[in-house]
Amino acid sequence: MTAIIEVKDLVKVYNGSIRAVDGITFDVAEGEVFGFLGPNGAGKTTTIAVLTTLLQKTSGECKVCDIDVSKHPTEVRRSIGLVPQEMTVDDDLTGRENMILQATLYGVDMKVAKERITELLALVKLEEAADRMVKTYSGGMRKRLELSEGLIHRPRVLFLDEPTLGLDIQTRTTMWDHIRDLRKNSNMTVFMTTHYLEEADSLCDRIGIIDKGKIMALDTPIKLKESLxxxxxxxxxxxxxxxxxxxxxxxxxxxxxxxxxxxxxxxxxxxxxxxxxxxxxxxxxxxxxxxxxxRPNMDQVFLEYTGRSLRDAEQSGSFDRMAAARQMRRSS
Amino acid sequence: MIRETTALMVRELKHWYRAKVQIFMLLIQPIVWLGLFGQALPLKLPPAMLNGAPDYMSYMSVGMLAVTALFTCMFAGMSVVWDRRFGFLNKLRAAPIPRGSIPVSRILAAMIRAVISALMVLLIALIFTHIPGLAGLTVTSNFDILSGLGMILILVLLATAFAAIFVAIALTIKTQETLFAVINLLNLPLMFASAALFPINSMPDWLQAVAKVNPLTLAVDGMRQLLFAGSIGIYPLWVDILGLLTFSVVLVIIGIVVAMRALKEK
The missing domain is CATH 3.30.70.100 (Alpha-Beta Plaits)
Known part of the structure; x- marks a missing residue:
């Protein structure tokens, strides 16, 4: 197994005091689906932002595809795909136009792009809506378009930040199927974050449980459950x-x-x-x-390693405030 | 660089022509100005006071072209703020494109929109002259292709300068509310401390000094010399154009530097 993402002692401090990511170390192997599980504000999105070159780390080392993230950001950008938490598809363009724009930005040859777009839109079942304005799409359709945008340049690593946040159960299951298909049909590495236990459990080969900027446990879902x-x-x-x-x-x-x-x-x-x-x-x-x-479920695992249930962690007010602060920083 | 910049510019322009209401609102403004303001304020000034314009409405119409360019560029800033809000800007930051293509594409798109809008206002002003009861722009010079190209060149330079300012400001300022405040702070003084709407020789000395270095003044001064026979400009035509060129080059450079700093990862 060769590591495609290597993170060593990564620290990210906001405003000189909020330690969003507090010294985490982990490797992700090529072809693996790796998940970060944790409550809002645990440091998941911050980690993704650093790995996708959107944010400068405070200290530590990060390599993606053997390339140092801070030293050669453009090379890293070329080999990764990012499906962000927010819906970033363009409302005033059609689905296909969105895909063409994305292909151009990632330097995909237009001939190749056209074929891939047809293929990808079929994969996420958007071929019929392809030439409609995105503003007429439902939330699930937008998210699926977003996913296929992230795949247009065949990235070696795909980052999915909360891929099913805010989607209804049915759409969530469809997204899961898409992610499973990806895994089956290519050797793409997927790094995802989630705060849904069942999602981490059913999709990921390995899970890192992250809370307050620290990795509390890291193993396969089965082993994590066994360890209880x-x-x-x-x-x-x-x-x-x-x-x-x-x-x-x-x-x-x-x-x-x-x-x-x-x-x-x-x-x-x-x-x-x-x-x-x-x-x-x-x-x-x-x-x-x-x-x-x-059998023990991920909820119990989370409880075991962080000392609180995921729902409690979500509800604690101070965490929401910190998360909100981060959200604001992130968007700046 | 060129491929990405063009793609992003086309996206901006698609947004624009698909937002029919926005274009309509933009054009309704000069129509209201020409139709109402000009009627309510029937300034009777001799052509000598008006840069050679035969009447005040002709004088002001030219100002309206420049002001329309200014306002259109202002909207370019708004779209930057929206893109930040919806995460589109972050998506661009994560893409393997030269960062410079982000501000450059926006400046170009804003410039094209501004020039097209200004030319539409020009058309409206020309039509208004021929409608009884309304007043508009009466051209008195021997207007030829060269003058036409001169007009477009002036509008292009003016719009580029403004687009660069507003794109840089919008990339630096993060919230819509603050951006509105800053834009308003800039727009009104820019508009009134210039020769766009009123002749500057009736202004107090200090205001005249400001107006004389306002790019709007240079633009309207140049355009009036092209449109009106016997127009004696504040500056010679070539000074107007050279001044605008300097403004746009300097502001584009500043704009790109500021934008690159704002887009850098923290």
Whole structure:
């Protein structure tokens, strides 16, 4: 695996005091879908802005495609695509005109561009709307146009900043499909940020959990979930008898908690432990009326590594203010 | 450089001709000025006072051309602010294009819009003369192709200078409200401290001094010499053109330098 994005001790300080990115180090391998997961204001967009040459870092080292981002920004710009958080497609041009403009800006030969535009518009299912003004598009259509714009010059790395922010569930799923298709059909590296847990979980090969400008954890979604220490089997057993001890005796059971007639059993591997556990209970004369297996989700992972749930982090006012301050800086 | 600049310029021009209301509003203004202001303020001044113009309306019509160019360039600034707001500017900053193409494309687009608008006002003023009850521009010189080209050259230089100022200001100033304030602060003095609407010899000395170095004055002075027979300019025609050329070259250079600094990553 060769690293296509290399970040070492990256720090970005705004206004001399707000440490938006506070010394992060990570590598992204070629062909990987890498995700930054964190609440608003965690430093995700700032990291993208530095990597896409829009922002000067305070200190640290950043390389994209083996090129130093601050030393040779134009070379970096040529090999990357950016789909920003805001809708930046031009309302007063048609979808196709937007694509042609983008192709020109990225120096794509017009003949090649025309073919690719047809191809890309078909990919994001906009061929019928291609010659309509973008102002008549829905939010999802704009975002899809934005995505296809980012692909016009076949970048080696595609940066997606909150690709599904503000989209409805159905459109979000379509966007996910597009991103999955990209991955399947090319060796393009995708670096994305999101604050949707399910998005990170279902799309990314590896996830960096970022909070307050620091990476709290970085691994594959499966490993991150495993690191929480196992699955939970919930059981309901009829009758008054206490089955705590028999349950504990089953191999693989880590702990048992009993509340009235229901048990929460923490086990190492839910799939292999469930059957022996049920057998043991029926052997002791218990009859199980309800069973469910819960695997840890990204929400629990986030909670584990940052000490707060993602929703809490989103709601904390000071973070929103900082995020707003950053947003203002960013747009300047 | 040329390819990207042209593409961006074409985008600006497409915005413009697709925004029919904007063009309409821009043209309605000089029509109102010519139609109402000229009627309400029937200045009876001898041609000698009016740069050789046969009447005040002819005098003011020429001023209107220059003022229209000024106002059109002002709008170029507004579109820069919108592009920043919608993230389009950041998209351009992330693209592998020479940064200079961003201000240059805007200056060119604004210049083209301004010249076209000014020529439309010229046409309106010429038509108004022939409508009974209205007053407009009466040409008294032997107007030939060379004078026509001279008019266009003057408008091009004037518009380039203003476009450069407003694009640079808009790239430096981040919010729409502040931009409005600054534009207003610039526009009105520029318009009134010039020979565009009123002869400058009736102005107090200090105002005359300001008006004499105002690019608007140079432009209207040059155009009047081309349009009116026996017009004695404030400056000779070649000085007007050379002055405008200097203004536009200097302002474009300043504009691009300022724009590049504003576009630099922080």
């Amino acid at each position: 220490g196992g699955d939970v089997i919930s059981l309901k057993i009829s009758g008054e008898m206490d089955f705590t001890e028999p349950i504990k005796s089953v191999e693989g059971v880590l702990s048992v908690k009993k509340e009235d007639g229901s048990y929460r059993v923490k086990v190492f591997n839910g799939e292999t432990v469930t059957a022996p556990l049920l057998q043991e209970i029926s052997k002791r004369g218990g009859s199980v009326t309800y069973v469910s297996l819960e």
